[in-house]
Amino acid sequence: MQESHDFLSTSNQSFPNTEENSRKQPKFCLFKIDNNTRRFESIRHVIEKLGYQEVPLHPHDLHYDWDFIWSFPGLPRLKLNYSNLKDHQKINHIPGISFIIQKSNLATNTDSKYVPKGFENELSMQRYAKEHPDAKFVRKNKANRGVSIVTIKEMNFTSSGKYFDDSFAQVFVEDPYLINGHKFDLNMYAGISSIDPLRVYYYDKTYNLRFCEKPYNPNNFDDPDTYVITDNYIPGLRFPFIKKITDHGYLEKEPIQLHFMKQGINPKIIDDQIEDAISTIVLQKAPKMLKKVEELNAANGKYHFFELVRFDFMLDAKLKLHLMEVNMSPNLEAYPKRRGQKIIYENVVYNFLNLVGMGTTISDKNVGQFTEDESRFVLNDHSISVTPDICLNRPCNETCDSTQCDLCLNCMSDSFKYDLKLAFWEHMNMGEFRRVVPPPNINLLETNSIYWKNLSPTNTLYAKWLIEMCKKNSRFC
Numbered sequence: 001m002q003e004s005h006d007f008l009s010t011s012n013q014s015f016p017n018t019e020e021n022s023r024k025q026p027k028f029c030l031f032k033i034d035n036n037t038r039r040f041e042s043i044r045h046v047i048e049k050l051g052y053q054e055v056p057l058h059p060h061d062l063h064y065d066w067d068f069i070w071s072f073p074g075l076p077r078l079k080l081n082y083s084n085l086k087d088h089q090k091i092n093h094i095p096g097i098s099f100i101i102q103k104s105n106l107a108t109n110t111d112s113k114y115v116p117k118g119f120e121n122e123l124s125m126q127r128y129a130k131e132h133p134d135a136k137f138v139r140k141n142k143a144n145r146g147v148s149i150v151t152i153k154e155m156n157f158t159s160s161g162k163y164f165d166d167s168f169a170q171v172f173v174e175d176p177y178l179i180n181g182h183k184f185d186l187n188m189y190a191g192i193s194s195i196d197p198l199r200v201y202y203y204d205k206t207y208n209l210r211f212c213e214k215p216y217n218p219n220n221f222d223d224p225d226t227y228v229i230t231d232n233y234i235p236g237l238r239f240p241f242i243k244k245i246t247d248h249g250y251l252e253k254e255p256i257q258l259h260f261m262k263q264g265i266n267p268k269i270i271d272d273q274i275e276d277a278i279s280t281i282v283l284q285k286a287p288k289m290l291k292k293v294e295e296l297n298a299a300n301g302k303y304h305f306f307e308l309v310r311f312d313f314m315l316d317a318k319l320k321l322h323l324m325e326v327n328m329s330p331n332l333e334a335y336p337k338r339r340g341q342k343i344i345y346e347n348v349v350y351n352f353l354n355l356v357g358m359g360t361t362i363s364d365k366n367v368g369q370f371t372e373d374e375s376r377f378v379l380n381d382h383s384i385s386v387t388p389d390i391c392l393n394r395p396c397n398e399t400c401d402s403t404q405c406d407l408c409l410n411c412m413s414d415s416f417k418y419d420l421k422l423a424f425w426e427h428m429n430m431g432e433f434r435r436v437v438p439p440p441n442i443n444l445l446e447t448n449s450i451y452w453k454n455l456s457p458t459n460t461l462y463a464k465w466l467i468e469m470c471k472k473n474s475r476f477c
């Protein structure tokens with residue numbers, strides 16, 4: 001990884017500090033492998049309004065004349081030479097995100113109370129069925145959509161005990177929470193802006209709801225439209241129970257919260273689980289992802305990558321949250337089915353791009369392109385300096401040997417200082433996103449023992465910095 005960073009400025013080689021280059025319009029590419037451009041519409045619209053110029057990027061004709069790529073699929077299909085990247089170039093994927101977004105990996109390799117247990121071989125499934133004789137199972141396609149209830153006998157096993165086709169099994173969550181008799185899922189957008197230190201945010205302004213087309217029937221699973229969100233699903237904004245509230249200028253979160261409050265249930269019970277699920281799962285996968293980032297050997301290391309994903313949850317009748325899957329570069333296609341969603345989708349994209357520094361207003365540049373002069377007034381050491389009582393006195397004013405000096409500017413590595421400046425930048429530009437890793441407020445951060453357990457040294461130091469920042473700037477509390 002590159003050690004030295006001049007925050008928000010670019011290397012002289014790629015963008016010399018000249019008047020001509022300071023006016024250069026940044027370029028973005030939408031990278032896709034099929035002809036479906038509709039899923040990119042909200043993204044394209046916002047990025048263009050932020051002042052970027054779109055340039056084509058085809059799988060058979062890759063080039064490096066861009067500032068920012070939004071791609072669907074992920075990095076393996078993009079096939080760039082990452083050591084060729086310029087410092088400021090950014091891509092909307094983090095190496096190793098597959099540990100989270102691959103359905104079978106999530107279901108079979110995640111230790112989480114939010115993820116229903118998954119099985120990739122006959123033996124483990126049989127063992128579970130023996131211990132839980134009433135359990136039902138769904139078969140899920142590893143790469144595509146498609147969910148159906150199956151018995152163990154109906155699963156296709158090879159003689160070696162592996163599944164015959166490209167699918168896996170998962171425990172079926174019975175007893176879903178129903179609204180007007182319909183099962184629904186509740187989807188949340190989450191952004192990972194840095195993998196080390198880990199910084200994760202989610203769009204907490206609303207829920208994205210999808211209802212099954214037909215009422216749920218616990219005694220009959222012949223029709224998938226009663227228990228799966230298929231292509232026939234009803235978008236939340238068209239479901240009468242939701243629509244009667246959202247037609248009055250509210251979002252999909254409000255009808256759900258009102259519904260719970262009427263029953264004397266504090267709706268915070270849902271949001272607390274959402275935050276816990278997102279943070280614990282990403283924290284669990286982060287070390288593996290960091291390894292993948294390091295293996296990629298990109299020119300500017302971890303700083304090229306960020307990720308926007310969608311966590312798809314369902315609720316059971318006891319209001320327990322279950323994670324169904326996590327989608328990479330979620331579908332933000334607003335038409336024809338999700339007409340009312342366009343504004344929300346664009347709001348998600350705008351706020352997310354601001355958060356990761358792509359929506360700034362200086363000379364149409366993103367954060368990686370500011371000149372040294374501009375960087376100085378956008379953000380400087382004063383914004384991140386903490387613990388003057390420690391840093392100005394012995395031993396820290398003489399030596400950095402003691403760990404108590406780790407947060408003193410003169411004792412920090414350039415790269416950690418840069419990380420803190422990015423963290424500060426994000427905190428000030430969170431907009432409609434809320435931080436989940438590190439935990440969102442200082443009380444939670446200080447008391448969350450599970451969070452502190454097994455934290456890497458970088459994450460521990462970063463969390464300590466946040467606690468100190470709260471003492472100097474109340475917006476960090």
Ligand SMILES: Nc1ncnc2c1ncn2[C@@H]1O[C@H](COP(=O)(O)OP(=O)(O)OP(=O)(O)O)[C@@H](O)[C@H]1O
Binds near residue numbers: 116184
């Ligand atoms: N283990 C499960 N228990 C109960 N219901 C499930 C389970 N897995 C999936 N479902 C139902 O099927 C829906 C779709 O599942 P999932 O998100 O895993 O697959 P998908 O076909 O990729 O769908 P999409 O990409 O539209 O989210 C879920 O929203 C949920 O209603």
